[in-house]
Amino acid sequence: MTAEGARAGPTFQLPPEAYGRMASGLRYGLLAAGTLLGVALLFFLSRHSGETFSQALQQNPLRGYLSPGGLGGGLLGGHAEAFLTLGILVLVATPILRVALGAYYFHRAHDATLTRISLTVLVLLVVGIVVLGPLLA
Amino acid sequence: MLLWVILLLLIAVGVAGGLLGSLAGLGGGVVIVPILVIGLGVPLLEAIGASAVSVLATSTTTGAAYVRDHITDVRIGMFLEIATVPGALLGVTATLVLAKVGLQPLLLFILGVVLLITVLDGVRHRPAGDQPVPADARSLRLHLEGSYLDLHDHREVRYRAGRTNPAFATMFGAGLVSGMFGIGSGALKVTALERFLGLPVKVATATSNFMIGVTVAASSGILLLAGAVNPLLAAPVALGTVTGSFLGSRILPRARNEILRVLFLGAVAALATELVLRGAGVA
Numbered sequence: 517m518t519a520e521g522a523r524a525g526p527t528f529q530l531p532p533e534a535y536g537r538m539a540s541g542l543r544y545g546l547l548a549a550g551t552l553l554g555v556a557l558l559f560f561l562s563r564h565s566g567e568t569f570s571q572a573l574q575q576n577p578l579r580g581y582l583s584p585g586g587l588g589g590g591l592l593g594g595h596a597e598a599f600l601t602l603g604i605l606v607l608v609a610t611p612i613l614r615v616a617l618g619a620y621y622f623h624r625a626h627d628a629t630l631t632r633i634s635l636t637v638l639v640l641l642v643v644g645i646v647v648l649g650p651l652l653a
Numbered sequence: 654m655l656l657w658v659i660l661l662l663l664i665a666v667g668v669a670g671g672l673l674g675s676l677a678g679l680g681g682g683v684v685i686v687p688i689l690v691i692g693l694g695v696p697l698l699e700a701i702g703a704s705a706v707s708v709l710a711t712s713t714t715t716g717a718a719y720v721r722d723h724i725t726d727v728r729i730g731m732f733l734e735i736a737t738v739p740g741a742l743l744g745v746t747a748t749l750v751l752a753k754v755g756l757q758p759l760l761l762f763i764l765g766v767v768l769l770i771t772v773l774d775g776v777r778h779r780p781a782g783d784q785p786v787p788a789d790a791r792s793l794r795l796h797l798e799g800s801y802l803d804l805h806d807h808r809e810v811r812y813r814a815g816r817t818n819p820a821f822a823t824m825f826g827a828g829l830v831s832g833m834f835g836i837g838s839g840a841l842k843v844t845a846l847e848r849f850l851g852l853p854v855k856v857a858t859a860t861s862n863f864m865i866g867v868t869v870a871a872s873s874g875i876l877l878l879a880g881a882v883n884p885l886l887a888a889p890v891a892l893g894t895v896t897g898s899f900l901g902s903r904i905l906p907r908a909r910n911e912i913l914r915v916l917f918l919g920a921v922a923a924l925a926t927e928l929v930l931r932g933a934g935v936a
Contacts, residue, residue: 539717557892607706649874
């Protein structure tokens with residue numbers, strides 16, 4: 517902390533409601549992901565109760581559900597594996613949504629520099645995942 | 654062994670990782686990967702995938718509370734994510750490429766060394782933050798300053814960040830390590846925020862946690878699409894880690910014990926040494 521910091525004038529932080537919305541977004545995202553993962557795991561277990569761990573580990577159950585079509589079909593068909601995939605996707609998407617919320621609130625606060633910074637982080641995340649993920653599969 | 658027995662064991666590993674990780678202040682990732690690899694014989698890539706998902710869940714849990722309490726500096730966190738996210742993208746790419754060309758032993762060796770360095774950093778008693786740091790042109794231009802209400806001292810604490818260049822470089826390194834091994838790299842992030850930027854300890858810890866979520870989301874997303882996240886590992890470990898971290902945050906501040914902390918660091922050091930030896934082809 518600097519001496520100047522101790523005498524700092526107005527701060528350049530987000531409005532209080534932005535903190536509340538971001539915290540709620542993180543909490544609800546985690547709750548949704550946790551519920552999906554917990555229920556889907558129990559469902560998966562009930563259908564594969566006699567399987568050994570090495571058998572289950574050899575065939576990653578997500579493989580068929582990583583495309584939008586595969587995931588949609590699996591969810592509609594009530595496949596536990598599709599719900600497990602959705603749970604992990606929601607977990608990954610939650611912090612990304614937080615960055616998008618940050619960009620929105622910085623924009624609303626007319627803070628062009630931080631809006632650009634937030635959007636840059638968002639683009640890096642989305643492009644990085646969408647491009648590098650399938651490329652490295 | 655039957656699937657449900659192992660799933661219960663994985664939940665227990667997650668609970669232990671989250672609980673002990675919060676006790677030592679290192680996070681759960683540093684114990685989860687070595688336990689999965691050494692203890693349960695899980696392939697390294699899938700252990701990294703499971704750890705990344707569990708670190709993501711933990712940082713989201715604790716991150717939400719810090720943001721709600723206005724301790725997190727969203728402005729500084731967002732600025733430094735420009736460094737951590739490319740670092741994580743590069744790190745996870747390096748891991749997937751090295752694994753693909755059959756260099757898992759090298760990854761094990763590097764992971765062991767990273768964990769040993771983390772343990773050494775945890776053993777060292779660093780002076781508390783709040784050290785005066787000169788503001789630089791970038792921190793002034795971006796208004797990297799803020800305040801928070803210290804409930805312990807009942808006063809508003811104001812701060813202004815400085816030395817953004819070394820902080821930025823350290824954050825890139827933290828992102829790289831995080832992406833490579835599915836760990837939070839919280840120790841490196843707190844170092845950058847506290848020592849270089851000169852943020853108060855509480856703000857540094859909260860902002861580091863805030864950034865871990867986004868950094869690990871980048872690597873988790875890629876690992877997921879690359880097929881390296883197995884939900885049968887990731888889901889129970891993540892559920893266990895969140896539970897363990899929650900218990901740790903509630904119970905351990907009262908039970909914090911230096912001997913217990915040193916014992917835990919010793920256990921992580923032993924696991925790290927085993928990884929180094931395996932990587933070197935000795936074990």
